[in-house]
Structure formats: structure tokens, C-alpha cells
Amino acid sequence: MKAALLYGIRDLRLEEVEIPEVGPGEILVRVRAATTCGTDLKIYRRGYVGGIIKYPQPFGHEWAGDVVKVGEGVEGIEEGMRIRAGNSTPCYRCSMCRKGYYNLCENRTWLWGSYAEYVKVPAPIVKHNLQILPPHLSYAEAAITEPLACVLHGALKAGVKLGDTVAIIGAGPIGILHCQLAKRMGADKVIIGDMVEERLKVAEKWADVTVNVSEEDLTARVREETDGLGADVVIEAVGLPETWQKALELVSKGGTVLEFGGCPSGTKIEVDTQLLHYGEVTLLGTFHATPEEFTKAFNLISSGVIDVKPLITREVPLSEIKEVFDRILPSKRDLKVAIIP
Numbered sequence: 001m002k003a004a005l006l007y008g009i010r011d012l013r014l015e016e017v018e019i020p021e022v023g024p025g026e027i028l029v030r031v032r033a034a035t036t037c038g039t040d041l042k043i044y045r046r047g048y049v050g051g052i053i054k055y056p057q058p059f060g061h062e063w064a065g066d067v068v069k070v071g072e073g074v075e076g077i078e079e080g081m082r083i084r085a086g087n088s089t090p091c092y093r094c095s096m097c098r099k100g101y102y103n104l105c106e107n108r109t110w111l112w113g114s115y116a117e118y119v120k121v122p123a124p125i126v127k128h129n130l131q132i133l134p135p136h137l138s139y140a141e142a143a144i145t146e147p148l149a150c151v152l153h154g155a156l157k158a159g160v161k162l163g164d165t166v167a168i169i170g171a172g173p174i175g176i177l178h179c180q181l182a183k184r185m186g187a188d189k190v191i192i193g194d195m196v197e198e199r200l201k202v203a204e205k206w207a208d209v210t211v212n213v214s215e216e217d218l219t220a221r222v223r224e225e226t227d228g229l230g231a232d233v234v235i236e237a238v239g240l241p242e243t244w245q246k247a248l249e250l251v252s253k254g255g256t257v258l259e260f261g262g263c264p265s266g267t268k269i270e271v272d273t274q275l276l277h278y279g280e281v282t283l284l285g286t287f288h289a290t291p292e293e294f295t296k297a298f299n300l301i302s303s304g305v306i307d308v309k310p311l312i313t314r315e316v317p318l319s320e321i322k323e324v325f326d327r328i329l330p331s332k333r334d335l336k337v338a339i340i341p
């Protein structure tokens, strides 16, 4: 089969490899769509994620496809079923899992390698993080379960509530998912800022206010839109220390700042102690999602409560994957590209 393997920073190769053998509890899936993710672009450009990436690394983690082989002992999954599965599952045994922090599991089973014709799903993921697609749901839409699960995890922790004003930095796929979810969670006004007009155009469908930050200062606009108070919840969806810093300028007293985007390791931000003390501002980061949140995210997509279709701005065959990472994604005009193996 054809599979994209990452050999190092910016060194992605499409190779002919063996179709994986299926062991007990595992399944083999013919990938029908694999969506690109900001995390993939980060890994492509700067390596990353403490210990998770080992070269040559099978690449891609958001996908859906058809079951073609079912290992011994698998229950409820049959050949021909349309499914998607998560990129990880917790162990349910480590100290973090015992505390209920399943997204922080220290002994997670990972699954990478969806930019390929076939993907083998490990037994623990078959058991704990797999969903069957209803007939109306496309493969590419189902693939977006993973980022939505992470967004859901963040939004629940940030505690967006009825009547809140929410300010979002970044109108990429993550920012737009946060925007939709915040409205569904009852936000009264969502203000979203980005530099790319094409992205703001998509965000307009849900956001109350879009701000092109190359023309207008986001802090001034958020203050103006909130009678000088600032937003109840601020969400950073870019993943740069500058925008993490900027997020602190947008928050109201008593509000919450969710620093959602992952920054390069070794980076730092400065926090005004007065903001946290006299302003009682809550500052938090979130990572990944729990299997329960994966299931909820999948249901939100398949019921149409969250509309992920506008996020898929292009379809490209697997043979052109290099082009996607070298040119299409860096231009930032596209949101998510569906890779079709």
C-alpha cells in the first residue's frame, strides 16, 4: 500500500509499504478520507510532541474509512462497516487515569498513519475510541471528530455559559469550531480575530463580530464591544506565545483565558500578577480529550449540531500530500484539506 512517512522536519515521503497484519482485537481499515490538522503542520515544520514522534513516523491522525479485516475477538465490528477511530485511548490504569484525567494518561495507545491506503487500529482503540458512521455522514466530516473533541474538552473546562461574551484569537479550524461551540453553549456574543480574510469569511457564519487583526487592534475592538469590560471567556486558537500574551489583554475581571493552541517548547509568557489577584482571572491550558468527549464530538457532528462541512475547503489525492504541506496549508487560505488515498 501507499503510505506517507515522515523522516524528519519537512521530510515527508510517500512510500510503498506492507499492508499491516491484523492481530487479535485489531481491525484493518481502508482509509477513505484523512483530514489535515494544524498539529500535523506543526510536526512537519518543527518536529515536536515530547516522545510521541519517532522517525520514520507514519503520519496523519484524523480519518474515517471502511473496515476490511476484523481480528479475532472483536465484537460489534464487521467487514464493510464505515467507521472512524480516535488517535489515542487512555490506559485506564496509570495514576492520571485513576484520578479521572484520561486526556493526561501517561501510558496512552497512539494511532498515527492515516495518510495511507490502510490503517490498522490497535485493540485498545477498537475497544474504547471507535464510532460507526450513520449513512448520511461523509468520511471527511467524521474525521473531524478528533479536533472537535479537543475543542469540546477546552470549552467545557473554560466553562462557556449562557449570555457570555467570548473572544477568540485565530479563525483556523480550531477557532471556528470554538466559535460554533460557544454559540451552542449559549454565548451571547462571539468576537473572532484573524489576519486571513478567507478564514474570517467562513467564521462570519457563526461569529457575531469578525475582526481582521492586520487592520484593527483586537484588544481595542473587544473593549469597544464589551463596554470596556473585556470578554468573559477568551480563547487562544493559534499556538504562539505572542497570541497567548495577547489573550490576557482581552479578558474581563472574573473572566477566563483558555490558552488552547500548543506553542513551541521552551517558550514563555508573562502574566501580570495584578490581573490574576485583583481581577480574579482564571488562566488555563487544555490538552487533547477523553474518550467520552470523542463520543460526544462525534454525536455533535452526526446530528448536525456542529457543522464541519465548511471546514473542508479542498480534496486532494494522497499522491499530492507533499504539496499540501509545502504550499497549500502554509498559505492559510484553506482550512482543512481532505486527503483521499
Ligand SMILES: [Zn+2]
Binding pocket: 036, 037, 038, 039, 061, 062, 146, 147
Ligand atoms: Zn488533529
Ligand SMILES: [Zn+2]
Binding pocket: 090, 091, 092, 093, 094, 095, 096, 097, 098, 104, 105, 106, 107, 108
Ligand atoms: Zn492512563
